[in-house]
Amino acid sequence: MNRFDLLNKVQNILKDNLVICNIGLPSQELYKICDQPNFFYMLGSMGLSSSIGLGLALSQNKHVISLDGDGSVLMNMNTLATIGNRAPSNYTLLIIDNGSYGSTGDQRTFTDEKTSLKDVALGAGCKNVIECSGEETVNELNKAIDDKDNSYVIISKINSGNVKIDPIPLNPITIRDRFRKFIGKVKYL
Amino acid sequence: MKISKKIIDNLKKGGVDFYLSVPCKLLANMIDILENDKDVYYSAVPREEEGMGICAGAYLGNKFPCIMMQNTGIGNSVNAIVSLLQLYQMPVVFLISYRGTPGEPVGAQGGMAKITEDILQTLRIPMLHCSSEKELDKISTFSKHAKVVESPVAILCDFNLMKDDK
Numbered sequence: 407m408n409r410f411d412l413l414n415k416v417q418n419i420l421k422d423n424l425v426i427c428n429i430g431l432p433s434q435e436l437y438k439i440c441d442q443p444n445f446f447y448m449l450g451s452m453g454l455s456s457s458i459g460l461g462l463a464l465s466q467n468k469h470v471i472s473l474d475g476d477g478s479v480l481m482n483m484n485t486l487a488t489i490g491n492r493a494p495s496n497y498t499l500l501i502i503d504n505g506s507y508g509s510t511g512d513q514r515t516f517t518d519e520k521t522s523l524k525d526v527a528l529g530a531g532c533k534n535v536i537e538c539s540g541e542e543t544v545n546e547l548n549k550a551i552d553d554k555d556n557s558y559v560i561i562s563k564i565n566s567g568n569v570k571i572d573p574i575p576l577n578p579i580t581i582r583d584r585f586r587k588f589i590g591k592v593k594y595l
Numbered sequence: 596m597k598i599s600k601k602i603i604d605n606l607k608k609g610g611v612d613f614y615l616s617v618p619c620k621l622l623a624n625m626i627d628i629l630e631n632d633k634d635v636y637y638s639a640v641p642r643e644e645e646g647m648g649i650c651a652g653a654y655l656g657n658k659f660p661c662i663m664m665q666n667t668g669i670g671n672s673v674n675a676i677v678s679l680l681q682l683y684q685m686p687v688v689f690l691i692s693y694r695g696t697p698g699e700p701v702g703a704q705g706g707m708a709k710i711t712e713d714i715l716q717t718l719r720i721p722m723l724h725c726s727s728e729k730e731l732d733k734i735s736t737f738s739k740h741a742k743v744v745e746s747p748v749a750i751l752c753d754f755n756l757m758k759d760d761k
Binding site: 426446448449450451453454455456457458459460461462463464465466470482484485487488492578579581582585586589591 | 613636638640641642644645646647648649650651652653654655656657658660674675677678679682683684685
């Protein structure tokens with residue numbers, strides 16, 4: 407299973423939640439599968455998808471899923487300490503761990519060598535850390551959302567590989583405003 | 596404490612209700628005030644760039660965020676400022692302890708001090724430079740300005756203004 411297959415599998419869960427989606431191919435693939443106004447596509451700022459989702463979860467009550475990648479979490483690893491200490495129960499970090507920098511030509515990341523993001527997350531103070539296969543991810547994600555008392559970090563171990571895809575045609579302000587309108591924060595649209 | 600209290604009062608008057616900091620000794624009193632303030636959210640964060648991301652999310656959730664940091668934090672955050680906050684036009688207040696300005700005892704702080712305003716200017720970020728107490732009165736209007744122009748803004752507080760605020 408690669409990222410595109412996984413996103414197809416979890417799409418119905420994502421549709422019902424606020425989603426912050428990682429830069430590059432993850433966003434492009436998600437856009438192609440099922441574009442929704444409650445999806446915020448992060449077009450720049452690699453590494454910050456988990457952080458944007460955390461800020462959003464701290465600021466309102468709807469459940470937030472940050473879709474992130476192993477390469478991106480490696481770039482902003484302190485995020486796991488902040489999540490471990492501050493994440494509210496309406497927050498889930500789903501790390502799609504394919505051991506590769508998918509958007510830049512599938513170069514190997516350190517999770518394909520010695521680094522375990524599960525161990526890092528546990529050491530950083532995250533309590534509910536699940537490492538699972540792509541097939542198990544739907545089930546684990548549902549459990550995380552149903553648990554109203556705890557936040558979760560789910561690390562979905564899948565294969566690398568991408569589908570051929572176009573950049574997202576939406577302008578950033580459109581992404582911003584339709585997202586804020588969905589959560590009821592923009593009145594003028 | 597008087598200066599720190601005035602800064603926080605003015606930020607709150609400007610509508611800021613979500614605060615992060617990467618600590619600095621010049622910000623210590625403000626952090627104390629915020630930790631005991633039940634009306635606003637406050638947390639420390641390990642790195643400024645990460646804080647920019649959390650502020651972006653808070654803005655999407657209808658908070659008005661502020662990140663408190665040393666000027667060195669601007670250097671750590673340039674891409675997050677340009678490719679996230681400015682790309683999506685998100686108002687965030689940067690409350691900056693301006694290390695390396697006269698009075699600073701640590702020579703190593705001088706390097707970033709020399710280029711801080713140039714960086715902010717290059718990024719086209721509106722600046723309010725506070726070197727005396729009376730300038731702090733402008734903070735509430737200046738914060739509101741961030742929302743009007745949908746942009747991050749930077750408030751720089753000089754070393755000598757903050758150092759004796761016991």
